Amino acid sequence: xxxxxxxxxxxxxxxxxxxxxxxxxxxxxxxxxxxxxxxxxxxxxxxxxxxxxxxxxxxxxxxxxxxxxxxxxxxxxxxxxxxxxxxxxxxxxxxxxxxxxxxxxxxxxxxx
Amino acid sequence: xxxxxxxxxxxxxxxxxxxxxxxxxxxxxxxxxxxxxxxxxxxxxxxxxxxxxxxxxxxxxxxxxxxxxxxxxxxxxxxxxxxxxxxxxxxxxxxxxxxxxxxxxxxxxxxx
Numbered sequence: 001x002x003x004x005x006x007x008x009x010x011x012x013x014x015x016x017x018x019x020x021x022x023x024x025x026x027x028x029x030x031x032x033x034x035x036x037x038x039x040x041x042x043x044x045x046x047x048x049x050x051x052x053x054x055x056x057x058x059x060x061x062x063x064x065x066x067x068x069x070x071x072x073x074x075x076x077x078x079x080x081x082x083x084x085x086x087x088x089x090x091x092x093x094x095x096x097x098x099x100x101x102x103x104x105x106x107x108x109x110x111x112x
Numbered sequence: 113x114x115x116x117x118x119x120x121x122x123x124x125x126x127x128x129x130x131x132x133x134x135x136x137x138x139x140x141x142x143x144x145x146x147x148x149x150x151x152x153x154x155x156x157x158x159x160x161x162x163x164x165x166x167x168x169x170x171x172x173x174x175x176x177x178x179x180x181x182x183x184x185x186x187x188x189x190x191x192x193x194x195x196x197x198x199x200x201x202x203x204x205x206x207x208x209x210x211x212x213x214x215x216x217x218x219x220x221x222x223x224x
Contacts, residue, residue: 004155031210040121042216043156043201050210058211090155100146100158101212 003027004093006104013111019078021107023091030095032074034058034066037088037106046089049074081111114139116204118215125192126223133218135202136184142204145185146212147176150199159200160187192222 007022025032033048035058045058047066055066063085067075074093078085088108092101115138125131135145143164148156162169162176162185169176173192178185189196199219203212 033211035214040216042118043214045211048211056210099144100148100161101156103148103155103157105155 004091004102004104006089006091006107008107009105011107011109013078013081013109015082015111017078017081017111019081019109019111021076021078021089021091021109023074023076023093023104024072025074025093025102026072027093027102028071029093030071031093032068033092033094033101034064034074034076035090035092036060037090043090046076078109081109083111085109086111114142114204114206114209114213116202116213116215118202118218120218121216122219122221124221124223127192127194129192131189131192131196131220131222133187133200133202133220134184135186135204135215136182137204137213138183139204139206140180140183141206141208143207144205145176145178146203147187148201148203150201150217152198156201189220192220194222194224196220197222 004025034046035043049055049068065077090106091104094101118135146161149159150156173190175188199217202215205212
């Protein structure tokens with residue numbers, strides 16, 4: 001079974017803090033993704049990466065950056081956390097075309 | 113890019129009845145359509161998928177149908193049970209794409 005592990009299940013941060021969300025997968029997948037999930041809005045893609053050191057903006061990249069220094073690890077960075085970034089963040093990985101994703105368990109981030 | 117619309121956003125059915133969730137997509141090049149189930153507090157998990165060369169696929173009580181001409185695909189759950197209560201997401205991807213486009217989700221409640 002592919003495992004996608006997110007480092008924190010719950011996180012509370014203060015406005016203006018720099019926040020790191022970590023995601024690690026163990027199946028040598030090329031593609032990794034960060035989504036945020038909000039009620040009524042479904043899954044919105046923030047960034048994705050299809051190779052080490054490669055990244056592409058998704059639908060809502062503003063206020064976020066990412067880092068992929070190693071194939072198995074994809075980090076989401078909130079440069080200066082704001083209250084409107086309070087959300088559930090889901091990491092996913094996959095082989096790409098024609099194969100479903102595997103999701104991590106999610107990190108529920110609260111910015112106060 | 114691709115646009116996936118999902119209806120209804122909420123659905124309540126009596127235990128034992130059938131449930132149908134419909135998604136439409138815009139890009140005729142999309143050729144793989146997975147469905148994810150997300151139980152409360154858990155990660156989305158792939159439950160069934162269909163490729164564009166197939167019109168229907170079944171797995172026990174769940175089935176997915178695809179109408180390429182009309183660009184829609186549907187999830188059918190028969191003999192619903194309380195444990196089917198969850199949020200269901202559809203998605204689409206093209207054969208040249210790296211990322212899925214998700215619908216906004218359907219919250220299904222099965223009433224015992």
